[in-house]
Structures are given as C-alpha cells and as structure tokens.
Amino acid sequence: MSKDFTFHLAATDGAARLGEISCPRGRIRTPAFMPVGTAGTVKAMLPQTVREAGADIVLGNTYHLMLRPGAEQVAALGGLHAFMNWEGPVLTDSGGFQVMSLAKLRKITEAGVTFQSHIDGSTHELTPERSIEIQCLLGADIQMVFDECTPFPCEKGEARASMELSMRWAERSKTAFAKKGKGGQGLFGIVQGGIYPDLREASVEALKQIGFEGYAVGGLAVGEGQERMLETLKVTLPRLPEDKPRYLMGVGTPQDLIHCVARGIDMFDCVMPTRSGRHGQAFTWAGRINLRNAGFADDPRPLDAASSCPAARDYSRAYLHHLVKSREYLAPMLLSWANVHFYQELMAAMRAAIGEGRFEAFARETLARLGANGGSSIQG
C-alpha cells in the first residue's frame, strides 16, 4: 500500500497489461473487475464475501447515494467505506450516466444537469463541482469526472457538442478535485465521442492536456455492439498515456472482458454478474447457464465442482433450480456469489496469463470454452 495514488505497470503481453494500482486503502491488481455496489451494497452479497471472492475494489453510485441516504448523511456516518463495512478501495462514478438513464425531466445547461429523482420526484442538481463534492463526502478512493453520456445512435454534430461539454466539465471537475480531494485519492478523466474516431482522438487530447490519474472510456456498451466497441478501443487506447490505468465503464460479458484486456484495458465494472444472478443465470467456465430451465430440475451436478467458491461447488443445479423457481432469497445470494467469484477467477487467470506471456493462447482457448458472444476476433 502507498500513501499516494500510484499505478505500476508490471508486464505487457501484446497489448494486454498486468499492473497494480496502490492507494492508502489497498492495492488493486489489474486487469481488475469491480463489482457494482449501487446503493452501498453489492446486491445480495455480504461485503466480506465480495472480498473473499477476490475483489480488490467495489464501485458505488453517486446518483443513488446522493438521493438515498444522501452524501452528507453518509459523510456524517463516517463515509461510504464505514457505512457499507468495506475496508478496501471504492470507486464512485460521477452520476452522469445514471442521470441520463434513470432520472426524469432532465435539463442540461453549461452549468450542469437538473433532474427529478426516480425515487420520489424531488428536484436535484448535479454540476462538476457538486459531483466531486459528493464523491469526496463519500470518501471515494477513485473519483470520476462529471460527464454527459450521449446515447447510441447519435449524430456526429450532437456527439461533438456533447463531448466538448464533457471536456469542459472534466476541467471543472479537476479544479474541484484539487480543492476537495485528499492525498491518496485519484481522479479519472472519461473519454467520450461516441463511435467517431476523430471525436475520440480529440477527447483523449483534451483529457491529457488536463492530466488525470487514470483514463476511462465512457459512452460504450450502450447498444453499439461488441464490434463497434472494440473498434473504438482500437483508436482510443494507443493514444492514452501508458503509465496510467485505463478503465472501460459498464462492460461486460466474460467474452467482452477477454477481448478488451487483449486491447489494453486495465479496469472494468458491470452489474452483469449480480444482475444475472438475480435472474437465475450463472456464469461458468463452460459458458452461461439459465437455471430456470426445467432440464436442471434433476441435475445433481454443482455449477463447477472444481471451483473454490462454495456457492459454485456445494449446491446442485437441481437445488439452485428449485430456489429460483421458489423465488427464495438464497437463489440470488448463491448465484450472485458464484458469478462475482467467477468474474474474479477470470481476471486472476488473465493476470496470470499476461505475467507468463501466454495471454493470446489463454484468450483463444477460453473464448472457445465460453462459447460465442459477438463477432470480433481477439486481435480486432
């Protein structure tokens, strides 16, 4: 652990990178997958279980926490780490994405966004300054600039205006963070620009000009498809500083993670392992399983007899099927656990493969085991 916020790039294998972020609350082994703890809890999991599954860091959502219980409330209770009983690092998003996807009656101006809460209809404002203030009240170790997320599809003129607004907001976020952020915390910029290579390039240059502790790729995984996503990474990643972590927001399937690590992404977050778990789906090394299927009613096999995860190893598929059909709490509990554990196992296996210079073979074999998901080859 470090008193400062640092990133050490330990090895590369092709474009894939093995590294470690260090900050006062702990280390984050990269490539990293960050389970999503939207409202101060990784849904249906104890924080200790998340940790034991192998996660170094979890994500919290500024939008949800500012509405309930409120950022000042969390701060008065000792910050988000104490509030949710998670000692390791936490990353918070800026609220920009959720305002676009969840809130009502949004109004965007140069100053920021006003919107109505999806919970009780109350009116709120987010600006770059307020977003950073909230993230500092929460005590996030990694904070994100406030940005506008453009939908897909989006006309180029609109995408350009939105990206340029986000870049001005990024600069204001940096200024706010310089005042409110603590030593050891890091602020990440977010590359925008939709699927337009020249806009992505311009966004990268603007962010590098401002200077951040890490660089996220935003505005993807919003319906553009895996192929366009990978093309966008291809034009974006080579332009980012090598010595800073690269975070692809909101991605993805296990196959997505492999493809994106192959291109140089260091960090991911996604609700997929927990959301799928709540919907009766399990991720395994042999692909995705839908435990609602009647065929599992008689299946005495666990999800993965070789797993070190009790949820994957100690319960039959027949039992999991029964729990899902009976809408028992234990179904999301076990399946979220097994899925988060699987995602962490996958990240650990990728880190090992990069360290040993065999990532390309690992990726090819693993993609074959997992089955198809989108059409890209791993070399894009």
Place this chain on the structure above:
Amino acid sequence: MSKDFTFHLAATDGAARLGEISCPRGRIRTPAFMPVGTAGTVKAMLPQTVREAGADIVLGNTYHLMLRPGAEQVAALGGLHAFMNWEGPVLTDSGGFQVMSLAKLRKITEAGVTFQSHIDGSTHELTPERSIEIQCLLGADIQMVFDECTPFPCEKGEARASMELSMRWAERSKTAFAKKGKGGQGLFGIVQGGIYPDLREASVEALKQIGFEGYAVGGLAVGEGQERMLETLKVTLPRLPEDKPRYLMGVGTPQDLIHCVARGIDMFDCVMPTRSGRHGQAFTWAGRINLRNAGFADDPRPLDAASSCPAARDYSRAYLHHLVKSREYLAPMLLSWANVHFYQELMAAMRAAIGEGRFEAFARETLARLGANGGSSIQG
C-alpha cells in the same frame, strides 16, 4: 453422537430442563430453538451461517417440499440434508398444519386429507402413511405424526372429535414409521385438545399408550394468547414422560421461549426470527427494534456492539435502515442472521442458567430487559 436416537436429561432447575438429544447426524442441545427452513432453505441465510449462529437442527416443511420439488425428487438427489447442504439433524413437520393454513379445498376423512396446492391448484392427498413416507424420503432425523390442527376458537365437541382423529392418525403414523423409518431416526407424537384441559390429558394418555421418542404440544400459538398457551402447558407437561424431549410447535417470541422453558419445554421452532428479519425488525437483548423507523436514519450504533454476530456488530442501524428503505437483499440477509443468532444466544444463555441453577433469576432479569410481551408471570 449416537447410533440410536437418545435423549439425556442433564439437569433440572425448577421445571426448566437442560438436556441433549443425540442421533447419528449430531447432537441437539436442549432447550433448543430450530430455525425454519420451509422450502429447503432458512430464508435469506446460508446453511453455514445458520450453523455458525449456533443452531444444531433446522426444520423442513413436508407440505412445501412435497409440492415443490417433490419428496421423490429430493430423495433422488440424496435426501433433504444433501439437497440443502445441511449436515446436521433435520426435523420435518407432518404437513398437517400447513394443509390447514395454506392449502385450498381441503376435505378431511378418516383416511386423511385431500387438498389443492396453493402453488398451482393441483390436487394432493396426505394420510398418516403418506406423510411418514414423505418424511422418510426426505430423510428427516425427527419426524412428526400426521395430525389435524383445530383452529382457535373451537367448540369442545369439535376439539374432542379432532383430537381423537389425530390420536388414531398418530397410531397409524407409528405403524408406518415402524416400517419405513431408519435406525437413529425418532418419531414424535403431538398432543392436541385445544384449550380444554381434559382433552389435553386424554391426548397425552393416548400418545403415551402408543409410545414415542418425543412429545410435541400442537395446536397452540394459533391466536389463543400467551396466557391460555401457558395454562395449557401447565396441565400438559407434568403428564408427559420425563425422559423424553418436549417440543412446543410454532412458538414464539423471546419472551414466550423464556416462559415456556420455565415450564419444561425442550424444543421450539418458529418463523419469527427470519420473518421479522424480512420485515425490517431486529431482536436484541434490549428488546425488539423496527429499523423502518426514521429515527434510525442517523443512528451510528450497531444492533449490539457486544454481539459475536457480524450482522449485529459490524453494521450501523443507520445502514440497516437505509437497506430496509432501499429494499436491498442485504437487509433481510443481515437481519435474519442477527435474529437467528440472537435466538441461539438466548437459548445458550438459558441452558447455562439451568445448568448453574439460576434460571429463575435469569428469566426475571431477561424479561425485564426485553420488555413486556403478554401478561403471564414466569411461574404461571
């Protein structure tokens, strides 16, 4: 552990009893509280957590499991213990109570009960013979005779006819268990007779005549109130064999447990700790807490800073309030855990007090700490 089903009465203190049931799957320290695992899961808890909370035995429901996934299905998957990943002893009820409280279009004859499933409306039959067959397919260590549960209030003539039918069914259950039961499993009789002392006496005599490994008191906690319940125990318990365990079905609050242990009950089951946990209520040594109350939004204290239970110790009431308000899975997970752990702590404290000959003082002090719950004194 014993190859046979045995009960050892280690000490008495007034009418309160300290003992141990031993059977091939483990020992059950009495007085014991059995968490309810209705559909093959103690709701919102991992089996390992139930065990670590201090439970020696859990309860499964014949009615629920026969409907879904089916007794033959559970048997094909290795029995209920393997199915739900619980290695310790399991007690199953006979299905009688749930047929009365949940099923539709019941028809009772001398042979048994036909009814429609509350899940899909399909028609099923339960007889003493089928109930025991199901309990044997599940592999229950303690099985219950099939009985009719009379509602409260109930005219004496009806209560008598129902009790007498239950006694004939008890005899048929014993005969069926003699054929299908395994060594080391125990069959318990159930005393019926409503709130009528002479009917309870007659029921006890009928059951003793048949002979069982334990005796349950049924048909209570159905609306008669704590005072009538305790009066019924007063006329029933002294007539039961001293060398067999006594089980009060479906009871109750922490205060109920103390009052009933004081009268000589050895075993309890109740959905209260888990159901209350799902509804935002927590049991503590200072009484019951409703975490929905807005007053807890700012409360940094845990449920019980001195508890050995992480759920009670490591999360603030403010966080629990937030989880309950946000309908997060973690709310029932933590509150069910804390409540089951509290119930087990209470049983352990009662066992220690009986062993040390200070149960009356313990009961008086603890009832004062917990606050009022019904009007009975502990000496009834």
